[in-house]
Amino acid sequence: MSKRSLLWIFVSTIVSISASPASGADRLLGVQSARVMSQSMPWIAQETGIFRKYNLEFPLVYIGSSPLATAAMLGGDAQMMIDGGLGTVRAVVQGNSELVFIAGIKNYLTQSILAKPEIKRLEDLRGKKVGVTRIGATTHYFAVQAFKRRSMEAGRDYVMIQTGGAPEMLAALLSGAIEAGTMTAPWDTRAIAEGFHYVVFGPDLRLPQVAVSFITRRSLIARSSPLIAQFMRAMAEAAKILHTDKEVTFKVLGKYLRVEDRKILEAGYNAEIKALEPKMELKLEALQAILDDVALVDPHAKQIKAVELYDRRFLDEMEKSGFFEKLWSGTANR
Numbered sequence: 055m056s057k058r059s060l061l062w063i064f065v066s067t068i069v070s071i072s073a074s075p076a077s078g079a080d081r082l083l084g085v086q087s088a089r090v091m092s093q094s095m096p097w098i099a100q101e102t103g104i105f106r107k108y109n110l111e112f113p114l115v116y117i118g119s120s121p122l123a124t125a126a127m128l129g130g131d132a133q134m135m136i137d138g139g140l141g142t143v144r145a146v147v148q149g150n151s152e153l154v155f156i157a158g159i160k161n162y163l164t165q166s167i168l169a170k171p172e173i174k175r176l177e178d179l180r181g182k183k184v185g186v187t188r189i190g191a192t193t194h195y196f197a198v199q200a201f202k203r204r205s206m207e208a209g210r211d212y213v214m215i216q217t218g219g220a221p222e223m224l225a226a227l228l229s230g231a232i233e234a235g236t237m238t239a240p241w242d243t244r245a246i247a248e249g250f251h252y253v254v255f256g257p258d259l260r261l262p263q264v265a266v267s268f269i270t271r272r273s274l275i276a277r278s279s280p281l282i283a284q285f286m287r288a289m290a291e292a293a294k295i296l297h298t299d300k301e302v303t304f305k306v307l308g309k310y311l312r313v314e315d316r317k318i319l320e321a322g323y324n325a326e327i328k329a330l331e332p333k334m335e336l337k338l339e340a341l342q343a344i345l346d347d348v349a350l351v352d353p354h355a356k357q358i359k360a361v362e363l364y365d366r367r368f369l370d371e372m373e374k375s376g377f378f379e380k381l382w383s384g385t386a387n388r
């Protein structure tokens with residue numbers, strides 16, 4: 055996709071979600087790669103008035119592809135990205151020094167591979183079509199790693215199909231366009247409700263990787279650090295709601311994911327929340343796992359230390375100032 059196409063997506067989406075802007079509010083333009091629970095904190099902040107409390111506008115554009123979301127950041131079209139870490143690490147290894155991680159949401163992969171009941175094992179998918187959202191996305195990485203454990207490779211042992219986003223993945227399964235799909239909560243729960251089952255239950259593998267994180271540009275930090283600090287405080291408050299108030303969270307997820315079935319929301323939430331970071335910590339071992347994987351095809355990755363990719367000044371400030379302590383006081387902190 056060209057940069058002009060990306061800009062068109064941004065303009066059209068911002069017009070649709072910013073019909074009633076907050077007068078005089080500071081603005082950050084964000085991009086997300088998936089409509090999933092682990093990327094829902096900005097939705098919660100929007101729906102509960104947290105952004106308004108911090109005098110922020112955060113138009114969040116869904117692109118539906120980690121590589122394209124990274125391209126939007128690299129092209130200067132976005133200021134904040136909610137995404138996995140693979141695209142950012144690859145960009146840094148290839149010489150881009152602008153992108154930097156500032157917080158984490160999920161530090162290991164929780165995707166799963168689902169198929170019809172007659173498919174019992176990954177080996178049963180030989181010669182069949184397996185869906186991922188996009189090549190280079192975390193669904194792709196997870197599928198490759200899962201099949202690798204059975205000495206199976208895409209192109210040789212199975213066909214990998216790009217479906218687009220999570221809703222498109224479910225649609226492809228239901229239509230028979232693919233025999234198996236790589237999915238995250240609550241979409242895996244929706245697939246189970248339609249008669250599919252887990253061939254691989256991802257959380258059991260606990261594959262370390264920066265699965266969801268907040269990423270920005272170093273130049274933006276240099277000129278607008280207070281603005282990012284406000285945004286991060288808003289996200290911290292949204293994270294607390296995500297972890298402690300299921301009723302509000304289910305209302306938000308139901309709206310944005312268009313899921314009305316309480317049982318699906320409950321099952322998806324209970325499976326996913328265990329993997330999410332209450333205080334948005336990014337684990338260095340999750341970054342290192344990506345560096346190690348990238349190093350297999352690009353030796354330059356061996357020269358980069360995980361800590362060099364992570365600027366945790368905003369988390370440090372919230373910890374040292376007592377913000378986190380006050381925010382979580384009186385709750386059973388996970």
